[in-house]
Amino acid sequence: MNAKISFDRLREFIACAFSKLGMPDGDARIVAALMAEADLQGSDGHGVIRLPQYARRIRAGGVNLSPQIKVVRERAGMALLDGDNGMGHLVMRRAALMAVEKARNTGIAWVGSQFSNHAGPASLYARMALPHDMIGLYFAVGNANHLPPWGGLDMLLSTNPIAVAVPAGEEAAVVLDMATTVAAYGKVKAKAQRGELMPEGWMMDREGKPLLDPKRAEEGFLLPIGGYKGYGLSLIVGILAGTLNGAAMGREVIDFNHDDASVTNTGQAVCMIDIDAWGDSAGFKTRIDTLVRELRDSRRMPGVERIWMPGEQSRIKREDYAREGIPLAPALLESLDKLAGELGISRLLA
């Protein structure tokens, strides 16, 4: 039976934990709000479930709690931020806000990061475009390599995600948030926890045969979407988010699941497109409404009850969870209780 927690309580708990860990209160509140928002939209592999890991890394000295985030390169349409090894949420929130400001003038702006860290779900930062009637794009180098080059055995690439958020008028925004692998590694871990097998196509073993047992995940690799195409896409996302920014890519990527102390030099990038530069955003949003309805109203294959837009299931979760509370599995709640005990703060559920 899952417990249900309000967004406000979850955010408060996370902020309190970070404060106790030594993070300045203002920063703790910002990171907590973004992590709780991840859970609110159902990105549960990237929300509060990461708190024990972040705490471990902070205690190991792997994160700078008082980063001086600096602009190291800048032009009218771009900036490169040095995150000073701070929490990725702080770095990428600043990057997104900066890109919005720049895009107002130039029509499009791109802000990348070096020396950032894991920042939660990609869609959080792409979505920051929406209140400004902009389209947001986000690219990141994942924080552990699980993917070899196509045909290879050495895990040199990560699940390098892409997110794109597009505002609509009466319809909900279209929000794509996808790893360039068939399954994100978090989904494999969830299958293992539940004692289930993986479907064919998620992973393969070192002989190229399907790997179905998630407990054997370390013996194989994630599969890229579309075979060699997803390999290429993961590589390109890694170049745009990592290599271009002077951040880690390829062999340089630190596996932050197994290493709490090394500086990850995580690279991410956000790009904002000011729709008004192309004409008028109201007209654009009406055209998106029309497109969404055309797709949704398509005739369906046998057995298909509904055609989903990218991001629509997250939006429904956001509405449901805001009303009814965010469900947290017993094992997660237990690990958060343990952390609360260690930190001497109130448990999530009083």
Place this chain on the structure above:
Amino acid sequence: MNAKISFDRLREFIACAFSKLGMPDGDARIVAALMAEADLQGSDGHGVIRLPQYARRIRAGGVNLSPQIKVVRERAGMALLDGDNGMGHLVMRRAALMAVEKARNTGIAWVGSQFSNHAGPASLYARMALPHDMIGLYFAVGNANHLPPWGGLDMLLSTNPIAVAVPAGEEAAVVLDMATTVAAYGKVKAKAQRGELMPEGWMMDREGKPLLDPKRAEEGFLLPIGGYKGYGLSLIVGILAGTLNGAAMGREVIDFNHDDASVTNTGQAVCMIDIDAWGDSAGFKTRIDTLVRELRDSRRMPGVERIWMPGEQSRIKREDYAREGIPLAPALLESLDKLAGELGISRLLA
């Protein structure tokens, strides 16, 4: 037995055909060079094989031979071009050159098109970044819908391709050029011509079952890469290249294989990233060299002889074909001879 044609002769033949069809000589030379370049790099579904179709469309009045390509919107980092229903090659070449100029100042620039037309392989325009030490991105709405929304039956989306070109130092540039479907529609047509079956995963029928016979292609759909992920990616590419530009998307897309006369209002977009804005392009290219070598030198799966970089096979073809000539299949040569006869120009092979 394939005939082999030099790049120069192929370009001359195409330019001559367009001139005879009424295209101004300068434009004919530009389009011919880009089409011949497509064949030279092995993008043989998008090169001279399209000439008979383009000729048919020109004669049907479906293309404006004297377009006034206009900038309809502009800011420091962006422009929107109205292609005036001219050949897409002319519109997107202009877009790419304009984006390069703008990116020199702003660091990144994005130029989109409306009222453009089919422009050949996506990589042609992304690659225009390379001589300027820039990264080039290209997005396009395909010119025929072959993809329903995930779970749907109505073909509302196209193969909407993405191309990205990244300069390297001593290594060849990394060039990704991919449809968001597992197979491009041209590959299905090629299988049908050769009387071969398609592998499972390329297409499905209206019940969701694998479709293997390419002669039955009209009874089914192309499959997106990664299932619902590729559906989302195709939709997003279509929004960026089509909807944002006020170009055709969804139901508005004209199937240019079956309709020679209607204005297609094709939308495309090119984005140029000036690497020097991020630091120094020489250092970047060295880092790409290192990354390419790491990937190439990965241990390999049993039976795999070589690990390929995106774009590497095209580069090898470009070198081979420049030396030995471009191979053209007998059926293609026959269709070009027929066209030459109709136009009263010399055949490709004297």
